[in-house]
Amino acid sequence: MTGSASRRPAGARGFVPALEGIRGLAAVGVLTTHVAFVTRSSSGSPLKRVFGRLDLAVAVFFAKSGFLLWRTHASHARRDEPGTARPTREYLRSRLVRIMPAYVVLVAAAMLLLKQNHVNGPTSWLVNLTLTQIYTSEFLVAGLTHAWSLAVEMAYYLAFPVLWTAMKGLRGNAAGWRIPVIAAFGASGLVFPMLPWHGLGILPPYVNEQILPPAFTAWFAAGMLLAEVATAPPGTLVRLCRDRLARWGWWVVGGAALVATTVPAWFSEGFIHPGPVEFAARTGLAGAMAFMVLAPVVLAPEGTRFPVLESVPLQKVGAWSYGIFLWHQLILLASFPLTHTPLWARRMSVIWPVTVAGSLAAGAASHRFLEEPARRALERR
Template structure:
């Protein structure tokens, strides 16, 4: 099998990843700062973590765009796909896991004291998270390095991608649009159900955690991204400034929804807004797409995975060393700049070379192309 030619990058989609990662970081880190300054935040701390939904859609889109040779028949391409995903996410994820390990040990000992129960919890949380299974149990989803739950979900999505892609590869535009609408409905139903639960279920955390973190309840966002990729591939040569304007409008609407909508309304609104933002950026030719596709923003976007994985543990260490970093605007800004620098360093010196090494070391040798008749 000859692997598909490498498709040209879509720089604006790389740049927008940093904006999404920054939103999630501010959601996790800036509550004390906002409170100390009496900044009116609206619903920001209800909704600013929602760009994870954008990550899931973008993941489905990019995989569809770059792995069009994957199928349930073409085992070589499928094996190469799984290797590629492992090489891309796991080295940096493992670094985040290791950096967080002393913090969770200290936390568990302070809560429960040293002893067999504490070490059993530590081992259980550690195994669940290092095997990317933590999101399947609400109690473990955020137990080890909070952002890691989304990688647990992504691992599930990656496992199903060849099957999902094969089933959607030849769908008509009308069928894809209908499926996107169905994915929108499926994505918000768990949150709606949780909001309607009677007491005592409405006062406990696990139903909300299940709705937020359970991979099977988040896969609709990934499937919508695959559908978006199929729509884009049908018309990818058509670009215009009108899409740039639409992307700018979608970006404004996303920020407004996160600031001014309650959590339930934001969950309903942000799915189509994020979908429109990504699709329009991919098709755009204008100032916003040029800005997000600039060299600086592309570098930040490429480093956004390290930024995303490391922001929680590094901030915890920063607070241990300098407690006022959580409430001082200057110190908090310095931390964000330092975090960005560390993330770029990790991308250039760890993530990128390790990913390239693993892909070279375990590359599947080319084999004869599978006849089209056997792929039906």
Template sequence: MTSLVAPEAPARPAPPARPAPATRGRALELQGFRGLAALSTVVFHVWQQYYRYDAAGAHPPLDNPYVGALVSLEVIDLFFVMSAYLLTLSYARAAIDGAEGSVRPWRVFLFRRAIRILPLYFLAVLVVWSMRNPTLPGDWRDLVQHLTFTHVFDRGRIFYTLGPTWSLSLEVAFYLALVVLGPLAVRACRGLRTRRARVALCASGCVALFALPAGWIAYAHYVRHVPHTDWPVYFGPQARFGSFAAGMALAVLLTALGDGRGRIGARWVTALSVAAFGGLYALSYLSAPENFAHTFYHPLAALLWSVLLFATLRVRRRERERVRWHGLLRARWVTAVGLISYSLYIWHEPVMLELDKAGLLPSSGGGFPVAALVVVLVALAVGTASYWLVEYPASLLGRAKDAGGASRDFYPEGSTTR
């Protein structure tokens, strides 16, 4: 039915402002971190599985201990810290500054997380499990555990099917914890009159969430004398949630500082970055089975990665181009790897094992650099195809669902973990 007089058009909301160059730069730098970390993950797992664990569950060293420390520098905590930081930002802003409109309803949040990780993950689990279990029922417990993200609690099967995806179990646990803890923090902060009190409450909560897993690790190692090869004890959320807590604390800190305060110059950025990376390298170099650096490697690494991310995110805008390290993070090839990093993470181990089975990787220990290069190149090709054929189409569904007006995450959703 039509009318000669057109009805008054409803007021349209103003189109979202295009992100400022500095914001786009920070997003690219975080994507660059993901790209470098994803490449490091592939090299690490080629080394780890190419040389195999020794009888004590330790990584055998390379001929050069300094190179060995660099290769064995684990980036799992960087992924956890970044994931927690990005996903906690909206809750921190709501709790500290009252920006509750930036928080998605928990159903929308979990739907978008599911769309982000589940289609590719379930596909990969079913494909790889079927290849390794050609006769039914096969190891059906392994399949059920992977499909329910509970394999991290099974000492025997934690690294079955898709070995690196034990970390996705922790990601899922964090998502579920965040949709409970985030609204609780927002509600608790409503009754506090001063911004300082709200910041203190949020910060103290993050400290507690960091301290509890560290206490668990100390109890398991020094009181119960549990060996570090009892994987569920040290790989489960009760031991690894501290890395997420460090990322949550970073979100609280940057929200508390706001846009104008606490920015640092290029020299301080360089100094903090060098100190943080130096500390990470030292942890890797000093880590040996059952020593202090090994026992508390991941809580300490999470703190150091947080420092590195703080330096990246808080540099003064006019001095951003002076930090050469950030230029590498924004390089097109690095951010391109960051874009496909989740697919790369999911497929690189099956790719490596199939290449080895086909005899396409050198068999001698000295062939590690060649093996790493071959696996990286093939995994990048597979990861690129996987991103465009599976990840990207699924992300379109997630974007269509997100029509509630909530602000988008600072970085495209998702995390890559190893």
């Protein structure tokens, strides 16, 4: 691209429209895996195994959060400015305003509308409302099982101020050390699930270490590393994203990382609790996939267009993606009686389009009537 070598990366500052499109695709990917599971279509053939692993799109969500939340602090350090870039109180308030209003409504809807949840007592309500369910035995609640990832994300929202405060001295000439420090932080998540936490008596038997926040440092670190690269003087990685054909190479490699997690000789099929080494390998490949998916967008020259990702439909889906993610499990459960389909019937071709259509509608309604009004009301205070 003419003149691209002199332009800063697109992700160095401001809104990146193509990221919104990627977020929309990731939301549909997670939805697809959940539909595949309840229609027994997540294993048995190469395509079904891909359906069964599209939930690894959660890594893209986490990496995107890591990128956007870390970028300001990476830029702050590169400019050799003291302290931290953003007040912690203001930052935490913005995260709570973004996540909690619609989520609280979802919890109430799942608890009240689903008969199987009527047996849940105050403790179940409390831990699910506070996104602490992954640390308890109250995790498997109908319509809310996917909220484990929100609980992990909230934990990282709380941890980020600690991380950027700890690294505030790595600025100016020392800013180059930030990348190896973040890489080490990410690698720690691959070690965490292989340690015998239950055998040592550190974790109670009902806590699944594979959904605890430390198991996902690699996914957040992927985005944090991209934030550091995007705000640093352009180097090799940025140059590798300048050419359009090279950018497709990144996506092909990212897709290959995802496909690798579906190979039966290497990884279990479907929703089977993997062993520690298998889980670490899957998590590492998903983190690499997220990095490869996001890098061509955030490291491309500023002004680069991505027509499909920036198209009106995908921009809408991206804007609605949080609501799509929140409500798709309830929509999925409702799609079976709506289509006169028995639960677990092998009818993904029927259940998937109904769930997608319903989730898009729910996501649009959530965005318009819950998320945006709550944000405007709470931010004025």
